[in-house]
């Protein structure tokens with residue numbers, strides 16, 4: 001499910017994590033298979049991606065159980 005990015009933070013391993021509108025989070029640097037998103041390491045890049053959408057795997061998992069499309 002597509003969810004808007006509302007912010008970013010770094011995890012304990014110094015990797016960037018996107019905060020999504022649904023309340024879930026998603027790593028943006030090493031989303032399997034180790035997809036590198038160079039924009040995330042710059043302040044401008046992150047700002048530019050605020051409001052953009054990522055596929056939230058957590059939401060997909062929740063919705064697949066009861067609201068299958």
Ligand SMILES: [Zn+2]
Pocket residue numbers: 003020022023024056057058059060
């Ligand atoms: Zn979600």
